[in-house]
């Protein structure tokens with residue numbers, strides 16, 4: 236499965252294992268890497284007046300020497316600018332010795348408009364911020380607006396976190412090898428990479444599998460096998476029943492958006508649970524979605540016992556306070572009750588903020604054996620309310636923050652943003668790469684919560700349900716494009732869901 240992501244350390248280990256297993260030696264992998272980058276340069280910039288290859292002292296630089304040799308062999312005008320020289324006896328030293336272009340020191344780097352830069356300074360081995368000659372090279376490329384093709388990663392960008400500590404190249408194209416790295420998908424890395432090309436350099440799937448990767452790009456292969464398609468004889472309650480809690484009379488819209496999204500994502504039945512004083516306003520806006528009065532935990536329990544809902548959404552428009560905490564803890568306690576157990580609770584917005592002063596109460600409830608799956612869907616601000624120490628730890632990437640939070644909370648954490656990360660308490664995590672700017676609109680998160688609950692109610696495991704919902708939500712948003720408002724999203728889901736249902740049937744048939 237190629238949705239796996241490898242951290243720079245895991246990638247180094249994959250290189251080592253591949254070399255130890257054979258048949259390819261390190262220099263073969265390097266030659267394949269350099270060939271892949273050269274092919275991209277030749278295909279995208281056939282009329283470049285000159286190609287400047289910047290080579291660092293490690294294996295990333297080694298790839299650069301291979302690129303320079305192949306381009307020279309292809310009659311391209313090539314200049315090589317080197318920062319340090321490769322360690323004697325290394326693969327990079329061998330690649331440098333095979334390169335017919337005499338390197339000049341990076342400190343003298345000059346370039347001209349119309350030329351191309353191949354950035355082979357630092358890749359997986361980036362160990363500190365760019366400084367001196369490397370930082371100046373970034374300035375030269377930026378000033379002249381030269382297209383940059385980055386080898387593995389734009390130098391200065393961390394493959395682990397996507398962060399750049401100081402200066403970094405902004406690439407037009409980045410060519411990486413074997414598997415993508417988290418830094419290619421996490422912001423700002425994703426933007427710094429430009430177009431990302433993944434090249435096969437001969438590291439087999441079996442080698443990657445030995446590393447048992449726990450990080451993935453969030454794409455359909457990750458969860459299509461669990462994507463719910465109703466059986467021919469499906470009864471509406473067998474397709475799952477979602478309950479969505481509504482706020483008071485002037486805050487009911489968010490719950491209805493969530494409810495509609497749960498219904499569109501395939502839940503057989505959806506009920507809005509409304510305070511008595513908001514029943515009329517909700518009733519005026521609901522047709523296929525049911526309505527039930529619910530002012531107290533006893534009302535909620537009575538509903539659970541009688542109507543057997545399998546998932547809830549709590550938070551959108553609900554208000555912050557004790558009632559919210561009681562409802563959330565009441566739902567999570569159903570794992571201990573014989574009269575109706577709920578499979579999952581999606582806690583969003585006010586639901587998250589309500590626990591800011593007592594997050595451990597929530598986490599303990601979620602971690603109790605047999606508790607319903609808890610899915611938390613914080614944006615950055617809400618994340619910091621529930622996990623202030625994790626949010627403030629500048630050593631952690633967004634991926635590591637989500638992962639640490641999920642483990643602490645015993646919950647699936649959907650850490651939202653343009654690079655949403657979904658993490659599970661068991662250590663799995665996925666980074667979403669199809670986020671669309673159109674989704675940054677009021678109510679969009681309420682829709683996402685509803686989709687997650689819709690999938691949970693249909694029996695999808697919680698991590699897969701959250702991943703699928705995030706991807707589908709983003710896909711629907713980007714296909715709809717400009718002018719999107721949250722009301723459009725439930726309908727915009729339909730073509731995406733249709734394609735996935737077809738794909739799921741193919742997977743099942745195959």
Ligand SMILES: NC(=O)C1=CN([C@@H]2O[C@H](COP(=O)(O)OP(=O)(O)OC[C@H]3O[C@@H](n4cnc5c(N)ncnc54)[C@H](OP(=O)(O)O)[C@@H]3O)[C@@H](O)[C@H]2O)[C@@H](O)CC1
Nearest residue numbers: 250261264265293294295357358359360361362363364387
């Ligand atoms: N056989 C293989 O393994 C294959 C590997 N492949 C390629 O290898 C790349 C990884 O190679 P790598 O591990 O040698 O690390 P690399 O990125 O070259 O940097 C290390 C050197 O740079 C230095 N340095 C770092 N940051 C610096 C800074 N800011 N400023 C100044 N110096 C800095 C660092 O110094 P140090 O930290 O030791 O002080 C060290 O000397 C990978 O991205 C891929 O392109 C492919 O060819 C496939 C086969």
Ligand SMILES: [K+]
Nearest residue numbers: 354357388390
């Ligand atoms: K690089």
